[in-house]
Amino acid sequence: MTTSPASPATTDLVIDIRGLRNEVAGSVLHRDLDLAVRRDEVMTLVGGSGSGKTQLLRIIIGLKAPAAGLVSVLGVSLTGDGLMEVRAARRRMGMLFQNGALYSAFNVFDNIAFPLRERGGLDEDTIRAVVHAKLEQVELEPQHARLLPANLSGGMVKRVALARALALSPELLILDEPTAGLDPDRSESFVRLIKMLRAQQRFAVLMVTHDLDTLYDLSDRIAVLADQHIIACGPLDEVRRLPHRFVQNFFGGDRALRCFDGSAIV
């Protein structure tokens, strides 16, 4: 187990955060925070409510500047490089927001086509073909393309948002509570879908979730955010042994143990 950035060469890292200090309204939320996500893994970030997971995600996607420290995403320093480099890096990552964040004025087709059109250099026929390919990948039918976000179910919103996040074939996918608000069936099929797409497209994933089933099914490594920094980062069986109150409460429950041991949960 390690609390410092992972040892592999920096080029293998899609996210590399060192010595991050983050303040919200004058009070320190993170200090000396290090986190490294490799190109070939699914990293899950867990932490109690109010520990600053969302704030950390906002820093990683460049919506907030840290008070101090280095934040590098896909080899581009968000704290040092210019706006154009940062924008170019953002186009190489996709994000699935908790509530989808679909553009309510656009239908499903235009939502998925939006990043493709913004990227430029693609004719409308190609865009149409890519959108329909993405719809198929997320197991939606062509006739869904004409629907407006307001007419979609929660599960469909997540799928469309996933298709939009994957439209530009990103190298890094960020998932914010991907299964929140879905029933267990839909949640399971959504996790299966992400696994399948990952097997095909080999993107790295950084995920924030409170759902243990999703966490067990998808994660390669777990980073635990507590006491203002990453207190542990490693494979699940290492992290859950950590004698920390949050870790023990989060993973130590009866339900979690049974799940980890492989016995079925009904």
Added chain:
Amino acid sequence: MDGQSERLKQDLARLSPSMRGKALWQLGGLTALDDVGALWLVGNSAGRHTADTPPQFRVLLQQAERAGKVAQSGRRRPDLLLPFVMLGNAGLHVLDHLRFGISLLGQIVIDLGRATRWPREFPLRELSANIFRSGVTALPVTMLVGFLVGVVLTYLSALQLKSYGADLLVINIVSVGVARELGPMLASIIAAGRSGSTMTAQLGVMRVTEEIEALQVMGISVTGRLVLPKVLGLAIAMPLVSFATDIAALGGGMLAAKVVLGIEFNAFLEALPRVLDVAHFWIGIGKSVVFGFAVAFVACHYGLRIRPNTESLGAGVTRSVVAAITAVILLDAIFAILLRNVP
């Protein structure tokens, strides 16, 4: 219950002070007690009770006692420094608005520069949609208001001018007033209430639903994609709407002039080019461009500052409309001073 509690209070008051201190509530037979009841017991004879009080009510009495103390200590004394603190906060708030406004203006200029350099990237569809929404769809209401204001202005002026026998001067007053002042002002104030509020609410809802964050994550400039088409759209649409308002107001003026002063339509139209210098018309059109830019800029400024909650959304829209109308009137005053020497 009220009567009972009053009787109990009176009984307590009849006790001598030394006895009152020793009085105990006998609560053995108590079957129900709520928070207010517990606080009442604590407030009278300090809630002291006999040993046979059921345990769940003991807990409630203890909580009531603690809560009473906290509530007492929580009472804030009037802070004499508060007015100064509020004044300072208001000043900081204004500075914050100013800083945000300047950076938004700078960003718009940068995005405008990008748009001229790479015109293919410019969101033309958004621009045309904005011109249609804030221009074409605003025509009926602005023209109706313009027409009515034209009628009223001409009618009131005519009544005064009639008494001096200067009937024909009404054409001067109405045409210059409408083309230079009223047309642009009316159109801009209606645009502030109509299009400005829509823009603020739209950006605010996009903030609430994280659509703005989604744009940013895709590496797309929010000002380039959302603000620039709105600001340019209204700056283009406003002079056109203003021109239509001018025509409607002059139409209303013509009608009122015929009814009150008996000036024929032909005579009115013939006199118009003579009395209305073309400079007035261009000043009105030029002002409309600036007003349109200002209304959309203020609307976007407030829209982007909305926090993701419903209270902020409502307050933001209200502030946006008030600030946009104020900005239009302020700019009009500045124009009046700057252009005072133009005929």
